[in-house]
Each structure stands twice: as C-alpha cells, then as structure tokens.
Amino acid sequence: MITGATKNKVDDIWQRMWEGGITNPIEVIMQLTYLMFMKSLDDKELEAESMEAATGMPAKHAFPQTDEGQSIRWSHFKDLPAEEMFDIVGQKAFPFIKTMHSDNAFAESMEDAAFGFNKPKTLEKAVSGIDDLLSNYVKDSDDLGDLYEYMLSKLNTAGANGQFRTPQHIRNMMVALANPKPGQLICDPACGTAGFLISAAESIRKNYGSEMDEDQWGVFYGEQFTGFDTDQTMVRISAMNLLLHSIDHPDIRNQDSLSRLNTIRDKFDLILANPPFTGSVDVEDIDDSLKAVVNTKQTELLFVALFLRMLKLGGRCVCIVPNGVLFRSNSKAYRQLRAELVDNQRLEAIIYMPSGVFKPYSGVSTAILVFTKTNAGGTDNVWLYNMEGDGYTLDDKRDPDEKHDDIPDIIKRWNDLDSEKNHARTEKSFMVSKADIVKNDYDFSFNKYAETKYERIEYPPTEEILADLDDLNRQMTESLDELRKMLGGEQND
Numbered sequence: 001m002i003t004g005a006t007k008n009k010v011d012d013i014w015q016r017m018w019e020g021g022i023t024n025p026i027e028v029i030m031q032l033t034y035l036m037f038m039k040s041l042d043d044k045e046l047e048a049e050s051m052e053a054a055t056g057m058p059a060k061h062a063f064p065q066t067d068e069g070q071s072i073r074w075s076h077f078k079d080l081p082a083e084e085m086f087d088i089v090g091q092k093a094f095p096f097i098k099t100m101h102s103d104n105a106f107a108e109s110m111e112d113a114a115f116g117f118n119k120p121k122t123l124e125k126a127v128s129g130i131d132d133l134l135s136n137y138v139k140d141s142d143d144l145g146d147l148y149e150y151m152l153s154k155l156n157t158a159g160a161n162g163q164f165r166t167p168q169h170i171r172n173m174m175v176a177l178a179n180p181k182p183g184q185l186i187c188d189p190a191c192g193t194a195g196f197l198i199s200a201a202e203s204i205r206k207n208y209g210s211e212m213d214e215d216q217w218g219v220f221y222g223e224q225f226t227g228f229d230t231d232q233t234m235v236r237i238s239a240m241n242l243l244l245h246s247i248d249h250p251d252i253r254n255q256d257s258l259s260r261l262n263t264i265r266d267k268f269d270l271i272l273a274n275p276p277f278t279g280s281v282d283v284e285d286i287d288d289s290l291k292a293v294v295n296t297k298q299t300e301l302l303f304v305a306l307f308l309r310m311l312k313l314g315g316r317c318v319c320i321v322p323n324g325v326l327f328r329s330n331s332k333a334y335r336q337l338r339a340e341l342v343d344n345q346r347l348e349a350i351i352y353m354p355s356g357v358f359k360p361y362s363g364v365s366t367a368i369l370v371f372t373k374t375n376a377g378g379t380d381n382v383w384l385y386n387m388e389g390d391g392y393t394l395d396d397k398r399d400p401d402e403k404h405d406d407i408p409d410i411i412k413r414w415n416d417l418d419s420e421k422n423h424a425r426t427e428k429s430f431m432v433s434k435a436d437i438v439k440n441d442y443d444f445s446f447n448k449y450a451e452t453k454y455e456r457i458e459y460p461p462t463e464e465i466l467a468d469l470d471d472l473n474r475q476m477t478e479s480l481d482e483l484r485k486m487l488g489g490e491q492n493d
Contacts, residue, residue, distance in 0.1 A: 006143075006150075037243075108239075148245075152195075178272060181204065187267075189306060189310065193241055201245060201247055229253075229254065258287075268315055271310060277322045301337050315372070317373070319368070327443050359398060379434045382432050390407060413429055426453040
C-alpha cells in the first residue's frame with residue numbers, strides 16, 4: 001500500500017507536467033509510462049550485469065554493448081543537464097524502446113508511440129521525480145502496482161475523453177464473485193487499463209499462490225490473461241500496468257472485439273468486463289454468430305453475446321451492464337438477450353448497483369450479471385441483490401462512507417446462497433425462480449419481484465386526539481395568563 005507521501009510525490013510530478021504544457025491526463029500517464037519503462041528496463045539490465053559478474057556466465061542484454069547503446073540507459077542520462085538529457089531521451093532512448101520489440105506486451109505495443117515532452121526542464125523534473133519515486137518510495141512489486149493504480153485513478157478526471165475506469169473496489173467485488181483459479185484462461189474484451197485482469201491476478205496470488213505448481217505459474221506468467229481494446233494508448237497502459245504487477249507476458253491487443261476480425265470462440269474459462277454502454281456499430285461489421293444470439297447493433301447487447309461466444313462450455317462471466325438491458329422492451333433485442341441467458345444458459349445472479357457508482361463522470365444506473373455458458377439451459381433460481389451503497393458517497397465527491405457499504409454483505413451472502421432461498425422478497429436479497437422470470441416476460445427489474453412491507457400504524461380515536469388538543473390549548477392559555485401577570489408585576493415595580 002503506497003503512503004500519502006508517495007501520492008504527494010505523484011501529485012507533484014503531475015503538476016510539473018501540467019505546468020510544462022502536458023495537460024491531458026491520458027497523455028501525462030502515457031509519458032510517465034514511457035519513463036517508468038525506461039527505468040525498469042535499466043534496472044533489469046543492472047540485475048543482469050550483477051548476475052553476470054557474480055557467476056561469470058554471459059547474460060542477455062537489453063541494451064547494445066556500445067558507447068551509444070549505454071548512453072541511452074536511465075542510469076546514464078538521469079543526471080545529465082536538462083538540454084543534453086532532452087536530446088538523448090527524445091532522439092535516442094525513446095526511438096530505441098519503440099523499436100526494441102522485446103518479449104513483453106508493452107514493448108510490442110510501442111510502434112506508434114510519440115514522445116510528448118517539448119521542454120527540457122519538464123522532462124528533467126519528470127525523470128527526477130520518477131527516479132526518486134522508484135528508488136526511495138517503492139519497496140516492492142506490490143508498491144509499484146499500487147503506484148500505477150494511483151496514477152490511473154487520475155483518469156477519473158478525464159471523462160470528456162471517454163476513458164473511464166471501473167472503481168477498484170467494484171472490480172475486486174466482481175472478482176470475488178468469480179473466484180478465478182490457477183490455470184483458468186481469463187479475458188476482458190474491453191480491457192481499458194487492465195484493472196479486471198490485475199484484480200484477478202492478485203486474487204489468484206492471494207488465494208492459491210502458496211499451493212500453485214510450476215505449470216500453473218507458467219500459465220500465470222504466460223497465457224492466463226488476455227485483453228483487447230480499440231484504443232492503442234489504452235493497450236500500452238494496460239500492458240505497462242500488467243508488467244508493473246509482475247505479469248510479463250499477457251496477450252494484450254489493439255482490437256475491436258465486436259468486429260469480424262475477432263474470431264475467438266470457446267476459449268476462455270472466465271470473462272470479467274465492463275464494456276462500453278452506449279453506441280452502435282456498423283451492421284456490416286457485426287459477426288453473424290453475434291446476430292444469431294441478438295439481432296441488434298447496440299454495443300451493450302452485442303458484448304454480452306460476444307462473451308457467450310468466447311467462453312468455453314462451463315465458462316463463467318461476471319460483467320456490468322446498464323440497467324436498460326434488464327428491462328427495456330422498446331426493442332425485441334433486449335428481451336431476446338434476456339431470454340437467451342435464462343433459457344439457453346445458466347443465469348446465476350443480478351446485483352443492482354446505485355447510480356452514483358460511476359460518478360463523477362457518469363450517473364448511469366448499472367447492474368452486475370453473473371452467468372455460466374451451458375448452451376443447454378440450467379437456470380433454476382436467480383439471486384437478486386439490491387445494493388444501496390458501495391462504501392462511498394454517491395455524489396460527485398465520492399468520499400468514503402463506511403456506514404453504507406454493502407460489498408462485504410454481498411460477498412458473504414454469495415458464498416452462502418443456500419440460506420438465501422429462505423429470504424422473503426421484502427429483504428435486500430432473495431431468490432427468484434426461472435418460472436417467475438418467464439411469467440414476467442423475462443423482465444429483470446428488481447421491483448418486479450421485490451415486495452414492499454407495509455406496517456399498520458394504529459392511531460387513537462379522533463375524540464381522544466381532539467381532547468388532547470383541547471388540553472394543550474388550555475395549558476398554553478394558562479401559561480400565557482401567568483406570563484402576563486408576571487410582566488404586569490414588573491411594570492408596577
């Protein structure tokens with residue numbers, strides 16, 4: 001866990017970048033990402049050199065073993081004067097990391113990256129700040145990952161750019177519902193900053209790390225995590241985020257998951273996602289397999305259909321959808337998708353989240369769907385939970401609010417679903433049968449199934465109420481008369 005002092009250092013670097021003319025939060029993060037990669041690359045080179053010196057065995061070097069190749073290393077240029085540093089980083093070091101194509105996803109994503117510093121002093125301050133952070137404040141890989149997460153949290157201010165992150169506590173809750181396991185192939189087809197993949201990786205490390213064998217760790221560091229995004233910048237951020245969390249070889253690609261170019265079928269054990277809520281795609285570019293599930297061009301529906309296609313039989317999905325997916329009836333595609341989940345797959349749970357979860361950049365009401373791909377039905381009882389709070393205020397400030405946090409309760413109840421069968425529909429969570437859902441024409445609205453408990457309040461007879469009022473009036477009159485007498489006595493004095 002990074003400290004307040006570490007956050008202050010990040011904030012200071014951020015301010016210096018802003019003062020230097022780099023004001024887009026995404027661009028700030030991207031440029032800092034390049035610098036962090038340069039430092040991490042040099043740190044690994046120093047480790048390789050140390051091991052080479054200790055063992056006498058030749059090591060694999062990232063940098064050319066020439067004077068020019070050594071000049072582009074972080075340890076060389078970090079202490080140079082601003083102008084000289086600017087020339088080396090901009091004209092030599094940056095082009096080098098763009099073309100090195102090493103064996104990690106971040107280096108492979110650098111093809112169209114751009115060096116964004118236009119002032120030597122701004123670069124000097126950023127390099128000095130990053131060097132201080134990573135040398136004196138970051139103790140281990142966990143701290144490094146937390147540092148990057150804090151930087152990414154600043155994207156919350158970038159709503160106008162369309163780059164939104166799922167809050168970490170929501171991601172962690174969804175991962176707890178999914179309980180990812182060693183060896184499972186996990187995908188986020190709209191990965192953004194790779195938050196879901198990282199939360200899944202951390203969960204596996206925490207819950208199973210001590211008992212994982214060599215093959216399982218091999219999958220973990222290799223093919224276990226896959227992410228796609230249509231924005232190349234997000235792909236680079238995702239790859240770097242995973243790299244800083246010690247996930248060196250994920251499959252992170254710049255790809256439109258909904259297009260015909262995505263041919264993946266029956267591959268993944270688990271999908272965790274918060275796909276784009278709005279918009280539509282070109283009908284001609286939609287794969288026929290998706291149209292067969294839901295004939296629409298609405299992205300919030302197409303993504304759910306895509307998840308079904310990409311999952312293995314028995315694979316599970318935990319995803320966020322806008323509330324309209326649950327009840328809209330103005331287009332038959334919405335009902336078509338809901339019927340698909342209930343009749344042909346196994347719908348397990350719907351968690352209704354309050355509208356403020358994605359503030360300050362969106363007030364949309366959302367829900368979490370949990371379902372398993374069976375292609376043969378299996379829906380029996382569906383668990384419904386009406387979340388009223390997530391541990392933060394539901395206004396634009398999103399301040400901590402521990403008194404209104406349903407997440408621990410959600411996880412606790414999810415892990416003991418048998419007891420939920422006995423809950424009345426007046427409670428915040430209960431089971432609904434498939435037959436009941438079909439009876440309501442596949443409407444997933446919480447209010448369709450919840451019952452309101454009315455308490456009968458007995459009031460005294462009208463005569464008693466009037467008598468009480470008369471008594472109060474009498475007391476008031478007597479008190480006023482007494483007050484007048486007291487005031488009259490004071491005047492006589």
